[in-house]
Amino acid sequence: MKKGFGFVIKILPAKEIYLKGNNHAVLLLHSFTSHTRDMKKVAIDIHKKGYTCYAPLYRGHGCAPEQLLQYNVNDWWQDVVNSYQFLISEGFQKISVIGLSIGGIFTLKLAELERIERAIVLSVPIDREPERLKRRIINYAYNYKKVEGKSTFQISQEIDIFNQMSLDSLIVFQQFIKSTIQNLDKISVPIAILYGEQDDELYSHSANVVYNNVNSYVKKIKGYKESKHLMTLGKDQEEIVKDILFFFNL
Template sequence: MLKILPAKEIYLQGNEHAVLLLHSFTSHTRDMKKVATSLHAQGYTCYAPLYRGHGHTPEQLLHYQVDDWWQDVVDAHQFLLNEGYQKISVIGLSIGGIFTLKLAQFEKLSQIIVLSVPIDKEPAQLKQRIIDYAYNYKTIEGKSASQISQEMEPFHHMALDAMSAFQQFIQATMQQLDRITVPIAIYYGERDDASYAQSAETIYQHVHSSTKQKRGFENAKHLMTLGRDQDEIIQEIIDFLE
């Protein structure tokens, strides 16, 4: 049976401008690996933390919820401050984008870039994401159909409470977009669900940033940093940070 190696955080030390990179829900730091190495090659310090329960066996995800992952983000930002970085920009994908927007409402950041950000998610959709992730993980491991079926039981029986709290976290973040005044770039994939283009427009309209840009990438799906427009997106990120 295939053993999938657990993911690790990424920390690449460079100049005094640090970039915090936040991955998506049920994924891990590979979302941000190419972005981090490309930015580091330009001189930036890059730090991509791994949220608790992510990047390991799917069962780990059952022990944590949105407040734990938000705390991981707060701790990651504090880590960069403790390391002496005064100038911190943040890049977030999907739920990482939600965390980026939330952080910008409370902390003094240099710039933020958000990609594929939802402005709402139904609890059932969020639960389904975990179920799909667990099923795919077990399939890649090469487990038998009967073993997978048996191991999927706890995922199907997950209570929706944690997912409702997740939805409320997203909604609360969106209700305070007017607190954001830092320069912001908002990107979405034109091959993603159409709701993400609408989300991008809503965020663009409601932030109070004097410098703001919004752009769709025609070949990009949801995980924009890994797809066909990856190089173009990374170049756009570099241009915006500079």
């Protein structure tokens, strides 16, 4: 169905990724308002090297944006915990975690609370203002509806619910990030902190805060010249995958 003829394109919902390999499982956590496409190439490439890869989909993500409003950061954190427990139930004793943006925050929190093999965080924030998080949701909803082929008038009507949304759940989101950062000293597992040099300066600063406050004996930090926020989808993705595999074998 084409745009401009009164048709709306139906966008297929995203799905989790589970690629079975050896006994070292890698949990891959996507970013806020995105979905498992963030981690698809990384999962495929490291699976080719033998690793088991599991990329869960947080509730309300990868589908119509209205569904996102039904959940908050605690729901998505529970999805991560359930995914970790799923890998445990599958018999994996070696579990590493890779997380992008809010997925990086979830990775840090797992490293604070659970026994994991290695942690890799990309584009991880140490803070996010509720107003900016709301703007991100609005932009996501607008772009989703535009891809669907809806008219400007229809989009303006449907976007109103997002403009009117309360900041309450996003304040909780910010508090979740801050509380995780406050407990960085509980992390002792090997960790790699990666950031894009073309991203907002917040993320290079955040990377250094994480690096300086974890208690890991093995810790690496690296910036990528050609990368913006969604590093795993950018020009440096081949180098990033190469560095991830190298880090797993240190």
